[in-house]
Amino acid sequence: MSRWLLVALLVVGLAPARDAAAVCTAAEVMAGCGGSCTANCTATACTISRTVSVTPPVAGGVCTFDFGTREVTLGQPGANGNFIGGSNAFEIRAGKLTILSTGRLSASGGTSAPGGMITLTLGSGGLDVGPATSARVNPVDVSGAGGGTLSVESDGDVSLGRLVLASARTTSTSAGKIMLTAGRQVSNVLVASGSITLRGAAGEGLRAEASSSSSSKAGGTISLTANGGSIDIENTVSVFGGTFGGGSMDLTADNDVILGVPPAGALLSADGFGDAGSGGTISVLAGGKVSGSAGLTGAITAVGHSAALAGDPGGLGGTISVEAQSGPVTLGPGSNGKIAADGGPDGCGGAITISNDTAPAEITIGVPVTATGVGLDGAGGTVCLDGQGPASFTQGIDVSGGGSGGGSLDLATLGTISTAGAVRADGSGGGGCISFCAGGLAINGAVSVVGSPNAPGGGVMAIADGAVALSGSGLVDASSTGDNSGGCVDLEGGGDLTIAPTAVIDADGGAVTGNAGGLICLVSGTPDLPGDLIVNGKVHAKGSSPTVSALASLEGCTIHFGPTAALDTSGDRQARNTLRARRALVVDPGAQIKTTDGGDPRSRNRVTLPIGATVPAAGFSPPLAPPSPICVGGTGAGQPCSVDGDCGGGTCGAPGDVLLLPFCTAVGQLACLTPCPVCGNQLIEFPETCDTGGHPDACCNATCRTPFCIRATCSSFRSAPPWASSAA
Structure with a gap:
């Protein structure tokens, strides 16, 4: 025997023996796995019972089980059918894969090894994972000390009826990935259509999570893509993480995305935990519509967590995006339903975007929407709406903040925006900013940018092509409650602007002496359109400043103060009201139009009307002053006069509080009023x-x-x- 042959035999003898039952190919499985499994196979189907122990011939190798176009079934009544791979990587290729209640597909590393990798490449039959014999039993599993990866590429539908797991099993490791694709494109051309459906029992769903809320690591990644089909989510999808934050999830369908109500817990979760873990990322994109199941939707959250040490900033809120390209967005009031990207205490709120792309599709949100950031250093986040039709929020929106101020709301749509619940951007470091840009606006609840307790009020701005209406329960509040100034309210509509009898617009300064009231601008019929301003409620910007002044400016074709109306900018020494009516000014008995009148000539009620219009005789405090022959400026200021020469360099004749102008007849004319x-x-x-x-x-x-x-x-x-x- 040669020396080299002896060495070779010695190496073979010392190498670890491969288990005779371990397999790495479909041929070995169909042959019975060396006696450890049973495969009943034909040219078109293959049913596997007992256990296939996946072991590559060399460490780190990848096993490929290519069953061609056969329909493969794991398990059968009364008998298990398992593919178990530990931390190994393996691929199953088949025309269809069905996992019965007695079947199992796993590449779990447990708590001592990382999860493996399972790749499923399937034909038009798709993937059908049936319910387990009991909740959370026999999951599709790539979890471990570091989650593994599950990748599904299917030409047909993907239906999941039990737990699918790529979570971390230890606090020092991160979660893994779940990547599901139904349908197929080649060079951006659709060649096969498929949909994805997720159901199952409470506590199941798709989970690529950190091991626990005390984990120091990050959540995982979940991606669902339905080429030519829809996505229907009726159980939890979770990528919650630890200190390194929540993970990311992406749901993209060429057709509809249905966001239902899970048996328990949140529907979509990318929360951060641990020590100030930040929220992750959630993206939902539908080629058709986004809607709830039977009108109901579960919680969608990407929330930050508190810090371990008191006083440290908490985690940031995450980002949530929901978009429907050619249909409505309808998310209904499911059990504990909400859309939340709140920051942890002393952290900043996140960002939420809701949009659709095709007119006149509606956006209807029946759950609370929040991106708050509370605490001494907290700041509110942002909520953006971009709609192509009408939009309504029935449960409110909140981007309130702490010491770093309230957040911002940017709500824009081609149709009418209707609010019922409270819309808030309050802040102890200053009120935030709320902006409406719409075809119309109906405020049926509180809209609030309050600075509390000693911060300035924020700003509320609305521009509408059509009507703007504050109902009886409507409130627009930009006040400061303590030692600071009021904010700004600017409401402008192309049609009528109506303020109901019990509605309130508040831009008051704080209660501490010396703080100024804010600014209020109300305009109907803008720009140069027929629209009336009808005030029946209370409009006020009161303060107590000796220098900075409150201002209320009202403009419309007809400005009509009803018997319960009040316009009040009193308190600031130089406060004033300006009313510009392009057709008429009507003040009913009982209405009040007030400003300070504290001896400063700049604190007045100023009125501009067309020539020939009736000037109201009552309701103003101080009363409207008529023109008077007194000197304005010069050495004779305030003295009676007949001509300018009597005033020692000044002008004879104070104009009074009422200015009468002719109608404009062409674009670009000055000192005239645009007719209605x-x-x-x-x-x-x-x-x-x-x-x-x-x-x-x-x-x-x-x-x-x-x-x-x-x-x-x-x-x-x-x-x-x-x-x-x-x-x-």
Whole structure:
């Protein structure tokens, strides 16, 4: 025997023996795994019972079980059917994979080894994981001391009815990944369609989590993609993490995404735990609609956690994005339903975005939406709405903050925004900012940017193409409660602006002497459109400053103060009210329009009206002053006069509080008021540029303005308008 042959035999003899029952190919499985498993296979199907122990021939190798186009089933009634891989990596290729209640698919490393990697490459039959015999039993499992990876690439549907796990098993390791794709694209061309459905018992779902709330590591990654299909989530999807924060999840479907109510707990969770763990990332993108199941939706959270040491900043809130490309977003009031990206104590709130892309799809949110940041150093987060139709929030929005101030709300949609619950951006470091930009606005609850206790009020701004309305329960509050100034309220609508009898607009300064009231601007019929300002509630910006002054500015075609109305900027030495009515000013008995009148000539009620309009005689405090022959400026200031020469360099004649102006007749004119003609009377009256008799079209909109359009189209349209023949 040669020396080299002897050495070779010695090496083989010393190498660890591979278990005769361990397998690494489909052929070995179909042959019975050396007697350890049973495979009943035909040319089209293969049912596996007992246990397939996956062991690559060399450490770190990858086993591939290629069953071709066969439909593979794990388990059968009365018999288990398992693929067990430990920390190894293996792939199963089949036309379809079904896991019955007695089946199991695992590459778990337990608490001593990392999770392995399972790859499923499946044909049009897809993946069907049935419910287990009891909750949390026999999960699809790649957990370990460091979560592993589950990757599914299926040409068909993916249906999951039990726990799928890629979590960490120790506090010092991070969670793993779950990547599910149903349907297939090649070079951005759809070649196979598939949907994903998640159901199961309480405590199950998809989980790539840190080991516990005391973990120092991060949550994992979960990605669901339905090419040509939909996603239906009826159980928990969780990537909660420890000190390193929550993980990330992405749900993307070409069609709809259904966000239902899980049997227990949150629906989508990317919370941070541990020592000030921050919230993670949640993204939901539907090519169609995003909606709840039977109108209900569970909790969606990416919340930060408190710090281990008192006084340290908590974790940041995470980010949540929900978008429907060609349908509505409808998230209903499920059990404990909410959308939350709150920061931990003394941390900052996160960011929430809700949008759709195709008009006139609605956005309807029936759960609370929060991105708060409380505590001495906390700051509110942001909530953004970008809608193509009407939008409503029935349970409120809250981005209130602590010592670093309230957050910001940017709510924009082409339709009417309607609020019922409280919309808040309050802050102990200063009120935040709330912005509405919409086709219309209906405020049916509190809108609040209060600075409390000793911080300035924030700002509320609204621009609407149509009407703006504060109902009887409406409140817009930009006040300061203690030692600081009031904030700013600016509400402007292209149509009427209506304030109901019990509604309140509050921009008061704090109660401590010396603080100024804020600024209030209310405009109807903007820009240069017919719209009336109807005030029946209370509007006030009161203060006590000797220098900085409150200001209320109101403008509309007709400004009408009802019998329960009050406009009050009293207190600041130089406070004032300015009213600019382009058609008429009506003050009913009982209405009050007040400012300070503390001896400073700048603190007055100023009124601008068209020539010939009636000047109200009552309701003003101080009363409206008529023009008077006294000197303004010069050595004779305040003295009676007849001509300017009597005033020693000043001007003879104080204008009083009422200014009467003519109507403008063209663009660019000064010292005139834009008239308020009736749109739809078939008369083109300035500032109108067209009037189709109440029949808007592509060349003449509902406000009697000509948008950009093709001249030939407009000419042919107007020569034979469609309503002319019908009227005949």
